[in-house]
Amino acid sequence: MNQPDPRERVIQVFDLVAAGYDDAALRFFPFCADRLIARLNPAPGTKLLDIATGTGVVALAAAQAVGAQGRVMAIDLAGAMLDRLQEKIVKFGIPNIDLHVMDAAALDFRRDYFDYVLCSFGIFFLSDMSAALRGWLRVLKPGGRVVFTTFGKRAFQPMMELFVQRLQRHGVLSPDDSPTTAGTRLADPGRCRELLGSAGLRQIEVKTEQLGYHLKDESQWWDVLWNSGTRGWIEQIPPAQRELFKTEHLAEIHPLVGEQGLWLDVEVHFAGGTKP
Template identity: 30%
Template sequence: MSSVARKKPLVIGEKSRYVRAMFATIAPRYDQLNSLLSFHRHHAWRQQAVRLAKVGPGERCLDVCTGTGDFALALARAVGEQGTVVGADFCVPMLQIGLQKIRNRGYRQIKMAVADAQALPYPNASFDVVTVGFGVRNVASLEKALAEMVRVTRPGGRVVILEFTRPRPSPLRPLLDLYLFKILPNIGGWLSRKEAYTYLPESIAQFVSREELAAAMQRAGLTQITIYDLNFGTVCIHIGVRPAYTGEVLQ
């Protein structure tokens, strides 16, 4: 892991600028590379997250760090025409590609919005479900993003995080590390901007573990946190519930 550690960690403002500029550059090839590098599995992972969070018809969903909108599309299929989905991201070129895709497929229940996950422009408790796919690893402050995601979720609503994670120790681990830290950055680098695909394994290596992410969700006020491992433990889904206070007066 140390071989991929960045020499100088990015500070918060720098990280946001760096990440936004990087995604703006790779936006035109992002979807294609996602399919190639995940062996076409990435749609199934988002679909599974939607299923595990029991997203249903008529629900109001927010997908932060939505990028080109694939999580928003998976949510839209689950909420149907009576539901609503907002896909929010701070990188306009990513959103524009998503918007085109959504229009081409005729999903009128999805709106795409320019917003920073760390300062969401939505009222408290305005969504039933708030999701983020491969995004929290990229935000400058995980705590701020989680606090905002919880704030805009209604009591009793769910927060869903789909993210890469470091594989658990197992006989497969050396192979998985080889793919994640050596093969993937090279293929990504040949086909797109080299730096973007060395950033990917670096950011996975530096990101919190699945247990630390669950603890951060708990600190942000979520309960009933469940963790699901996918793809040989290289991808994780965390689901937490914002507690529903009943207002019952204790005697």
């Protein structure tokens, strides 16, 4: 059998979850966007590229930072995600964001154009991260900065491990494999530095922050799973078994709920470097 194109699988999943991507349980996305822009502190009037923008939390924060004279280009392969961002642009009357359906691994911009290239929780979905990063540098001005965010080793644990084990029991993942989510590909900060260095970046910096919070209960953990990239795995469970899967999984998560709720660990690496 022909294996589905990994890129097409990503598009399908993120088109599917677009409607729930701004769910309150996933508020680590806007939290991280605000921290990313605060760390970067882009100068007013500059041009910024937001890769894998999703529903635009980074693009929206960046647009405010660079001001009316600045410009934000926001790209994504999932058209449904960009539709959600377009709704926000119209609703809030934001004049300085342009949207493009575009592959992060094949940028269609001219060389040395952007002052900043950002990618929040997207680079690890690319099959060849090194090649993509070199492409990002091509469109970045000399002296410009590229920054990406990725999840640390502790992020979403121990719930994610229980989720993966449950997927194995339902035959979605093989027990003989050591499956990892895409987000764990850069969980080691040393790997982030290595990736940036191999692309020829200088002044490399990787900083880690804890952006976690308490969910109300295990039902909101399901909201996280259902409205993010992990939905792709859930969709592989036969429809007749999904409710049983959910019931079993949330039953094993329930004992983790404390007086303050269910702790959602969101360990985040902010990794960046400057183009010579």
